[in-house]
Amino acid sequence: MTDGRSRPVIAVVGPTGTGKSDLAVELALTLDGEVVNTDAMQFYRGMDIGTAKLSLDERKGVPHHLLDILDVREEASVSAFQAAARAAIEDIHSRGKHAILAGGSGLYVRAVLDVLEFPGTDPAVRARLESEAESDGVGALARRLAEWDPVSAERLKDARRIIRALEVYEVTGKPFSAYMPRREYVQPTVQIGLDMDRSALHGRLAARVHRMVDAGLLDEVARLEGRGLREGKTASRALGYAQFLRVLDGDAEVEQACEQTIVATRQFARRQVTWFKADPRVQWFDALAPNVTEAALDLLGRSVS
Structure with a gap:
């Protein structure tokens, strides 16, 4: 394969539970590569069991980048991740190795691979818009967005995204829709997708959730709850963690949380x-x-020798 700047980025993508992490490790071992994590929930320190994070033994000595980089209280940022991941890729390639992305967080993958510009933020503008949403209702903001940026208004329905779109328009003077990503790689890339028969995938996901529970998922959630899991806007919504926080609150039994996690994981995979x-x-x-x-x-x- 080509060396230097034209060395392609390799990305292993697809739904959860298909073995992306394992394949990335095998490719890295054969190609003399290193793995860059693109699973947003694996950014978090201590979120190991519920995110199916590979253990050190399972990584087989392959260096992994952008694992365990955030505290559970911190909010994941696509733009910050874009910069960090591209820097990691540049470093890996500069050492003559292959960068292999592994993970199924779609927007994060595209942020690394494709031409995608992130508009700036203004905390004061956002705070004002959030206050308006509380006092006037998100409907009023949605109507304003429809006037300024009808393309985004058609796509965005939840309050957080509507506020962000209005913030971008006020800060930059350009509609949020102008920043939508294009399917244009920033450098040579090969995307490898893993998938399987739906019934097989559903069975695997159910079995995996049961293994997580047996491995101590509830205890992990309890430990992280003590470290501020509930305060984390991103981490607290993670599959399994949101459901098992309800167990800690006494609002669900372990069996209920397990089944709810299985259903939510299947929906996420879809x-x-x-x-x-x-x-x-x-x-x-x-x-x-x-x-x-x-x-x-x-x-x-x-080819494998």
């Missing part, structure tokens, strides 16, 4: 499939095929 299938550049592979690693290496112009 959204991931929709997101990644919409990108015609992704090359798809059956995650259950016995030769999936070899097939991916063939795509990359390499």
Whole structure:
């Protein structure tokens, strides 16, 4: 494969539970690569069991970047991640190695791979808009957005995104829709997608949630609750963590939280499939095929020796 600046970024994408992390490690071992995490919930220190974060043994000595970089109180930022991930890729490539992205957080993946500009923020403007939403209702803000940026108004329905779109318009004078990403890579890239039969995936996801519970997910949530999990706008909404916080509150039994997590995880996987299938550049592979690693290496112009 080509060295230097033209060395392609490799991204392993697809729905949760398909083995992206494991494939990334195998590719890294064969290609002399390093992994860059693109699972937004694996940014958080201590969120290990519920995010299916690979253990040190499972990483097989492959360096992993952008794992455990945030406290559970901190809010994940796509723009900050974009800068950090691109810097990690540049560093990996500068050392003659392959950068292999692994994770299914679609917007974060696109922020790294594609031309995507993030408009600035203004805390004072945002605070005022949030105050207006509380006093006048989000409907009034939605009507204002429809006047200023009808494209975004059609797409955005929740209060947080409507406020952000209005903030961008006030700060930059340009509609939020003008900043929508284009399917244009910033550097050579190969996207490898993993998927499988729906019933098989559903079975795997259910089994994984049960393993998480058996491995101590509730205890992990309790420890993180003591470190401010509830205060984290991003971390507190993570699959499994939101459901098991209700167990700590006495509002659900473990069995209920387990089933709710399974349902929510299946719904999340469906959204991931929709997101990644919409990108015609992704090359798809059956995650259950016995030769999936070899097939991916063939795509990359390499073969297992």
